[in-house]
Amino acid sequence: MQLIDGSKIITEACVRAGADVYVGYPITPSNWFYAYAQKRFPLFLAAPDEISTLQWMSGFSAAGRMPVTATSFPGLALMVESLNMAYMMELPMLIVVTQRLGPSTGSATTGAQGDLLLLRGAISGGYPVPVFCPSGFEDCWNLAYEGIKTAIRYRTPVILLTSKEMVMTHRSFDLSGLPEIEKVERPKAEPGRPYQPYRAGEDGVPPFVPLGDDVRQVRLNASTHGNLGLIQKESPEAMANTRRLQEKLEQNIPAFTFYGLDEETGAEELIISYGISADAARDAVAALRSQGKKVSLLIVKTLLPFPPAILDILERYEKQVFVEENLPGLLRELVYGQARRKNTRSVNKIGSMITPSEIINQTGGEAFPTG
Amino acid sequence: MPFCPGCGHGIAIKNLSKALEGAGYDPLDVIVVSDIGCAGLVDPVLATHTIHGLHGRAPALALGISLGLSNPGKKVLAIQGDGGATIGLQHLLEAARRNVDMTLIVLNNLLYGMTGGQMSGLSTLEFKAGRHIEDDAPPFDIVRLTHEAGAAYSSRVTAPGDFKTHFAEALATPGFALVEVACLCPSHGVGKMKELVSVASGDLGLARRREPARVAFKETAPLFEKGRQTEAPFHSGIKERLGIVIAGSAGGGVQSTARLIANAGILSGLHATMKGEYPITVGTGFSLAEVILSTKEIHYTGLEVPDAVVAVTTDGLAKARSRIKPGTSVVLDSKLEESASCPNAIYGDFQKEAGKQGAALFAAVFWLVKEGMLEADALLEVARKHKHAKSLVEVIERGVGVG
Known part of the structure; x- marks a missing residue:
C-alpha cells in the first residue's frame, strides 16, 4: 500500500499505454497532470491556451504521435471547435477533463459532475465522443489505458471524465494488483496498396498513414469530405463518410463498454452512479444491506456513447436512484430525457461531495453520519 | 485554380509551386496545412500532403505537425488569409517565438472574401478610405510582429514578379518563415495591380539568425513502481x-x-x-x-x-x-x-x-x-x-x- 493520487496513476498509465506527447495549459484542478506529465512524458509542451493545445495535439496525432492533455470546463469550452476538427479528421488523442464547480469559472478547487451533457452535445450533429469515467484508482489505471487504446483503435478523440476529488485526493492503494499495461502501437496501413485516407474497412475505421509518408499521399480534412480527404459537399460519398463517424463508434460499443455491477438477489431497487459519487454509493449500499434492504448498485464507466448493455441492466429494475454531483441530474437526463418515470429518484448536490447518508435517505434506509 | 477569375491567390499559389519545385522538393516532401476562407481552397490543386483544418488555426496545427514528424527533411507549409491571420494571431506569434520550422504564407487580399468582402485586421487605412469605411484603426503589421516575436524570416511582397524570390528565401530558411502576399480580389476588393500597389502595406523583409526549435522524445523513469509492497510493522489503536x-x-x-x-x-x-x-x-x-x-x-x-x-x-x-x-x-x-x-x-x-x-x-x-x-x-x-x-x-x- 502506498499513498498516491489519481492524477499520478492516470499519467503513468497513459505513458505506459504509448502516449508520447503531453500538451497542456495549466488549470485547476488538473494541474497535477501537468506537473506529472513534465516528468514522465517523452515530450512535454506548454501551450499558450487551450485552442493551441488541441491544435498542436492534432498536428502531433496527424504525424503519428499519441497526444494527451488535461483540462477542466473553461479549457474544455475553448477546445470544443478543435475537438470537432480532430473528430472529423479522425485523429486519436486523450483529453482528461477534471470537473469543477461551474457555471463559468465557478470554483476552481471545488469538485463537480457537471460536464456530461456538454460532452454529449460537443460534436455538431450529435455524434458521440467516447467518454470514460473512473470511479476509483483501479479505474484510473485501466480506463486511461482503455482510453488510449480506444482512441488509437477507432481513430477518435477520447475523453477521460474525472473530477477534483478523484484526481487530487490521496489514498492508500495497493499498486501491485494493477494489471500490466502493454504499449498500444498505432497501426499503419499496409504499404503497396492504393491508399485513400478515408476509405474504411468493415470495422468502419480507415487505416492510418501519417502525414509526410514518402510514398502515399495523405489528405486530412475537417470539412465534409470524400474518401480522398478532399472537400465534397453533399455528395453521396461525403454523406456516407460523415454517417460513418456515427456508425464506427456505435457498431464497436461492446469493445469499450465498461461498468461495475453489484447485484443483490431479489433486489428491486438499483442505485446508479458514476465517478466520485460512486464512492458514496458504495458505502450507502453496504449500509442499506446491513439494515436488511435489498438493493443493487450500478457504476457507469462508459458514459458515451451510452452502451446498450447498460440499458439492459436498467430495464431490469423498476425502482431507480440516480446519484450525481450536479443539480439537474445529467446522467438521468442522458438516459431518460425529460420523460416522467415512475419510481425514479435522484440524489443531487453541488458544492461538496454527495454523502452516503444523503443516498440512504433517498433510498428509504436509516441515515447515519459518516465519521 | 479553384478561385474567382483574376484572384491573386491563384497567382501566388502558382509561384509557390514553382518555388517548391525550384527548391527540389518532391510533392510528398511537402505537407500543406490550409486554413478556412478563400486561401483554404488550395488542397485539390496540390499533389502534396494536405490537411485542411479550422479558421485561423493553420499555424498552430502546422506547429504540432512540424514538431511531431519523425522523418526530417519534410517541409511544413501553412497557408491562410488575412482573416485567418487575425483570428489566430496568437498562433503566428507563438510559432515565431519558438521559431518552429515551417513556412507560413498569408494571402492578404485586405478583406474577408468568402463572406462578402468585410474589412479585416489587415485592411489598410488607404484601402478603407477608398471605400469610405469609417474605421481609423491601422492594420496589424504581421511582418514586424512575427519578427519581434522571434521569427527567422518575415517578409511582405506585392508585385507578382517578386513572389518567387520571397518564397524561395522563406523555404530555404530553417525555422519560422512568414511571407505576407498582397493579393487582388476582383470580386470584393482590389481588381487591378496598380491600385493594389497604392493601397497595400509596403514591401518589407526582416530576418534574424536563429536556430529552429528542436524537440526530443526522451526516455523517462516511471512515476512509481507498481510492484512495491509495503509492510505494516506498527500497531494502531484505531477501532474502526x-x-x-x-x-x-x-x-x-x-x-x-x-x-x-x-x-x-x-x-x-x-x-x-x-x-x-x-x-x-x-x-x-x-x-x-x-x-x-x-x-x-x-x-x-x-x-x-x-x-x-x-x-x-x-x-x-x-x-x-x-x-x-x-x-x-x-x-x-x-x-x-x-x-x-x-x-x-x-x-x-x-x-x-x-x-x-x-x-x-x-x-x-x-x-x-x-x-x-x-x-x-x-x-x-x-x-x-x-x-x-x-x-x-x-x-x-x-x-x-x-x-
Missing part, C-alpha cells in the same frame, strides 16, 4: 475509523503533517486518505487538511463528523470551526484559548514548543499518540525518510514527550 482535521496557516506544515500521518497509518496496517484545502495564494491564509485512517477500505473520502480537529493558528481555527461537531475532540494552541471559546478543548503550547512550522505536527502527534491511535515509532519511521527528516523527527520526539 478515525477522521482528523488539521488546520493552521500557510507555511505551517499542515499538508506535510497530514501526509505523514496518513503514511504512518499505512505502516500501521490501516487504509488512509488525505486531502488538502488552501487558498490559491501561496504563503498566506489558512491551510487545512483532512486525514481518514480506517481498518476497512475507504470509499467515500469526505468527513461529515471529524473525530478530532487540531488547530494551531487563528486562520486555521476560523476555517475549521464549522467542522467541530458534538463528540469531536478539539486540540488547540494555547494562544487561541481566549478567542476560541471552546471550554472542552485540549490546549497546548504547540507554537511555543515547536515554532510556527512545527506546531501543527507537534499538536497532531501529541494527540494521536496520547490517545493511542498511532505509535510514535510509526510516525518517526515516516519522518526519517522525509527530506526534512532531522527537524521532523525532533518535533515528533518532543510532541510525544509532552504526552
Whole structure:
C-alpha cells in the first residue's frame, strides 16, 4: 500500500499505454497532470491556451504521435471547435477533463459532475465522443489505458471524465494488483496498396498513414469530405463518410463498454452512479444491506456513447436512484430525457461531495453520519 | 485554380509551386496545412500532403505537425488569409517565438472574401478610405510582429514578379518563415495591380539568425513502481475509523503533517486518505487538511463528523470551526484559548514548543499518540525518510514527550 493520487496513476498509465506527447495549459484542478506529465512524458509542451493545445495535439496525432492533455470546463469550452476538427479528421488523442464547480469559472478547487451533457452535445450533429469515467484508482489505471487504446483503435478523440476529488485526493492503494499495461502501437496501413485516407474497412475505421509518408499521399480534412480527404459537399460519398463517424463508434460499443455491477438477489431497487459519487454509493449500499434492504448498485464507466448493455441492466429494475454531483441530474437526463418515470429518484448536490447518508435517505434506509 | 477569375491567390499559389519545385522538393516532401476562407481552397490543386483544418488555426496545427514528424527533411507549409491571420494571431506569434520550422504564407487580399468582402485586421487605412469605411484603426503589421516575436524570416511582397524570390528565401530558411502576399480580389476588393500597389502595406523583409526549435522524445523513469509492497510493522489503536482535521496557516506544515500521518497509518496496517484545502495564494491564509485512517477500505473520502480537529493558528481555527461537531475532540494552541471559546478543548503550547512550522505536527502527534491511535515509532519511521527528516523527527520526539 502506498499513498498516491489519481492524477499520478492516470499519467503513468497513459505513458505506459504509448502516449508520447503531453500538451497542456495549466488549470485547476488538473494541474497535477501537468506537473506529472513534465516528468514522465517523452515530450512535454506548454501551450499558450487551450485552442493551441488541441491544435498542436492534432498536428502531433496527424504525424503519428499519441497526444494527451488535461483540462477542466473553461479549457474544455475553448477546445470544443478543435475537438470537432480532430473528430472529423479522425485523429486519436486523450483529453482528461477534471470537473469543477461551474457555471463559468465557478470554483476552481471545488469538485463537480457537471460536464456530461456538454460532452454529449460537443460534436455538431450529435455524434458521440467516447467518454470514460473512473470511479476509483483501479479505474484510473485501466480506463486511461482503455482510453488510449480506444482512441488509437477507432481513430477518435477520447475523453477521460474525472473530477477534483478523484484526481487530487490521496489514498492508500495497493499498486501491485494493477494489471500490466502493454504499449498500444498505432497501426499503419499496409504499404503497396492504393491508399485513400478515408476509405474504411468493415470495422468502419480507415487505416492510418501519417502525414509526410514518402510514398502515399495523405489528405486530412475537417470539412465534409470524400474518401480522398478532399472537400465534397453533399455528395453521396461525403454523406456516407460523415454517417460513418456515427456508425464506427456505435457498431464497436461492446469493445469499450465498461461498468461495475453489484447485484443483490431479489433486489428491486438499483442505485446508479458514476465517478466520485460512486464512492458514496458504495458505502450507502453496504449500509442499506446491513439494515436488511435489498438493493443493487450500478457504476457507469462508459458514459458515451451510452452502451446498450447498460440499458439492459436498467430495464431490469423498476425502482431507480440516480446519484450525481450536479443539480439537474445529467446522467438521468442522458438516459431518460425529460420523460416522467415512475419510481425514479435522484440524489443531487453541488458544492461538496454527495454523502452516503444523503443516498440512504433517498433510498428509504436509516441515515447515519459518516465519521 | 479553384478561385474567382483574376484572384491573386491563384497567382501566388502558382509561384509557390514553382518555388517548391525550384527548391527540389518532391510533392510528398511537402505537407500543406490550409486554413478556412478563400486561401483554404488550395488542397485539390496540390499533389502534396494536405490537411485542411479550422479558421485561423493553420499555424498552430502546422506547429504540432512540424514538431511531431519523425522523418526530417519534410517541409511544413501553412497557408491562410488575412482573416485567418487575425483570428489566430496568437498562433503566428507563438510559432515565431519558438521559431518552429515551417513556412507560413498569408494571402492578404485586405478583406474577408468568402463572406462578402468585410474589412479585416489587415485592411489598410488607404484601402478603407477608398471605400469610405469609417474605421481609423491601422492594420496589424504581421511582418514586424512575427519578427519581434522571434521569427527567422518575415517578409511582405506585392508585385507578382517578386513572389518567387520571397518564397524561395522563406523555404530555404530553417525555422519560422512568414511571407505576407498582397493579393487582388476582383470580386470584393482590389481588381487591378496598380491600385493594389497604392493601397497595400509596403514591401518589407526582416530576418534574424536563429536556430529552429528542436524537440526530443526522451526516455523517462516511471512515476512509481507498481510492484512495491509495503509492510505494516506498527500497531494502531484505531477501532474502526478515525477522521482528523488539521488546520493552521500557510507555511505551517499542515499538508506535510497530514501526509505523514496518513503514511504512518499505512505502516500501521490501516487504509488512509488525505486531502488538502488552501487558498490559491501561496504563503498566506489558512491551510487545512483532512486525514481518514480506517481498518476497512475507504470509499467515500469526505468527513461529515471529524473525530478530532487540531488547530494551531487563528486562520486555521476560523476555517475549521464549522467542522467541530458534538463528540469531536478539539486540540488547540494555547494562544487561541481566549478567542476560541471552546471550554472542552485540549490546549497546548504547540507554537511555543515547536515554532510556527512545527506546531501543527507537534499538536497532531501529541494527540494521536496520547490517545493511542498511532505509535510514535510509526510516525518517526515516516519522518526519517522525509527530506526534512532531522527537524521532523525532533518535533515528533518532543510532541510525544509532552504526552
